[in-house]
Amino acid sequence: MGRTVGGPILEVEGISLSFGGVVALQAVSFDVREHEIRAIIGPNGAGKSSLLNVINGFYHPQEGSVSFMGTKRRSVDPHEAALQGIARTFQNIALFRGMTTLDNLMTGRALKMKSSFVQQVIYWGAARREELEHRARVEEIIDFLEIQHIRRTPVGRLPYGLQKRVELGRALAMEPELLLLDEPMAGMNVEEKQDMCRFILEVNDQLGTTIVLIEHDMSVVMDLSDRVAVLNYGRKIADGTPDEVRHDRAVIDAYLGVAQ
């Protein structure tokens, strides 16, 4: 699979979102092209996570629309977004802490399982074959993310960096078209960050997955992404290649403050 950036697969148009009197997003528009790595940056409280939550249906915006792969919608439920091929990870890890790495990844396959609950209880014939197929796919992800040694370890016992990797694995298990990563490198040491960067690039390159990521580490953002959108107080203040954004006056002001 090659990595040639194609046309837009996700278009966010004029999204406004408020919680009571608090305005989280104001008329934000941006697009994501097929196979690209798209970063969203901005100071704390700029509305980055809210935007991801709108895309995958956690929040329902008051105005605007989201069209994904040709279907346009105002709001959607998270499971529908998942069925359409949008997977995500969370800023504060959201794994099943008492379950093993393997079981957590298998939950990522749940949407792809066709056999019924009863068939799975009996675990014979088609249900068994299906389970083995999914397990084989999950093993490929384990190999890809180099987490063989924690296959049978309950996730709650893992260090933070590895939990983040497992969460990425669970999102990959869905074989998504679009992968939303909310601060995949927060709280990691340099080595863990390097590993995570490598995995993100390889996912994008080998699987052709389109990636939208929120990240605070600027060197990571500038190295990884094809295009960067900058949010400040719920508004988009800049959009473009890393170089363009780096030299944008509004961005510099937002990050460093404006001289009086």
Add this chain to the structure above:
Amino acid sequence: MAEALQDTFPRLLLHQARVRPDRPAVREKDLGIWQMWTWAQALEEVRALACGLAAQGFKRGDRLAVVGDNRPRLYWAMMAAQALGGVPVPLYQDAVAAELAFVLQDADIGFAVAEDQEQVDKLLENIPKCPQLERIYYDDPSGLRHYAQAELTSLDALQALGREHARRHPEFFDAEVAKGRPDDIAVILYTSGTTGNPKGVAQTHAALIETARVLVAFDGFTEEDEVLCYLPMAWVGDFLYSYAQSLVAGFCLNCPESPETVMIDLREIGPTYYFGPPRVYEAILTQVMIRIEDAGWLKRRMFHAFMALAKRVGMNILEGKPAPLKDRVLYTLGELLVYGPLKNVLGLSRLRVAYTGGEAIGPDLFDFYRSIGVNLKQLYGMTETCVTVSMHASGEVRLETVGKPMPGVEVRIADSGEVLVRSPGVMREYHKSPDATREAIDANGFFHTGDAGFFDAEGHLKIIDRAKDVGRLAGGALFAPKYLENKLKFFPYIKEAVCFGHGRNEVCALVNIDMAAIGNWAERRNIAYSGYADLAARPEVCELVRECVEKVNRDLAADAALGGSQIHRFLILHKELDADDGELTRTRKVRRRHIAEKYSTLVEALYSGKPSCFVETQMRFEDGRTGTVSANLAIVDAGTFNVAAARKAA
């Protein structure tokens, strides 16, 4: 007929593929499932690799570098090179690119097999310095998709090429194997020299196979045995214990899924035969102790009660010595409730023999494994002798010694105390270093090990120190500082020790206490302290250390050769020896000479008989600032013991 001979590794492979074609030869865990290759399949894999290499221009005498974790195709690549009359050169997988450069140049590497992207990157980085390196093959293609370098080929492609070559020249492989001679060089293993560049030890097929046969006979290995290959492929231990022995005995090699999964794979495979340096055994024990402290009170109580019993009688039972009936019954119960499940969790249930070597092993560690019924034994040797100089025979295991010389091995002690070895396993030469070879192997064919040792009354070899560090007391008694220091350091309370005595009347020591262990000990006794220097100066701590020193002295007294070097006086240093202050090397080895100079006043005070000594030392703090610490150190006399009826040892 060439096939009937079993005197080179490729001929051994043909032999195994004929005698036990359907027995497992290699397993590897891949995508969560153990994959298995039989001897017949392994032969086909090797044939494809060898024919592929030949098609790419690999010729008799060429050298093939192999670098990566233990993978079946890396072992087969070594075999393929040998089949073509070439020489595999396994490299340490954790070496950085610059460290590989020397070996790549020294061994004239033109062909290399690398495990993955990480290793490929290191090899590519060296190409400007090593222009003769023309072909690099890789096992795992992850991350290499966009590499366009002309040197790179996947092992899959190489094997496809080889299968095509074999179809056109069906006789080629067997004919090449038939050309091999037992006295061809089978492998060049680079030893990490402590000073200067590493040296390439060239070993012949004959030496390795002869040695492997002795080992297989010694512990009775058969095709039923299983080993886990987790030691670096570049180390003689892996080449001999995994590769060579499996080809001689026909047992199965098991390659772990990844270096991080070794403990899990160990449990799944349940090897019957295991080799590891002391630190591996220590790591396992530490893990056990941590998990036990986290366990419920019932498990914890049971563990401690039965471990106390095991410590008392376990080793006698393992060695078939008499033990009271009551203890035997209790021990059997312990096996059922504690030892058995513990060994199962660690993957040691099926273990018949386990070896350790390379450095001294602590008594607590050694006794722990033996007391729960693991037949842990020590061996002694080095790359230049195919290891295998001496080993403990089952039933003749003693912590202090490394066993009797192996069959076919002659061991002599030079007048200087250095251990000399002559055996079929002694290397042919150091690669491209005739001077170093002449220095190491004398006219009579004895290899000079550089270790000092002696034989005890029962003919067991005892290694005490590096020969150059061994001295003599003024009275002529042997003085081996590292031997004494190790004995002291085996106590959990003592972190470091430096012994002095060469040319003196008696031995004195500087001691560093272990802050964690003694701190814990002090807390349990309600002894208040403010920091290291304060704790080190407490009379209770001096008393504790004195007990340790006296135990060492009692042990030494039982030994005719070393009984004269008992420690008469010691003091506990007011600061921890530190690499930042130049007192230790970065690998935490004591820099004896530097310490002797720096603390010369203390050393003189030890020998002057004074009860205490004032000292002021510069030290460097963690943040880079320097300061001085001063203290009045107490000098403690330790009791000594009469040396056991002196039986003059050989």
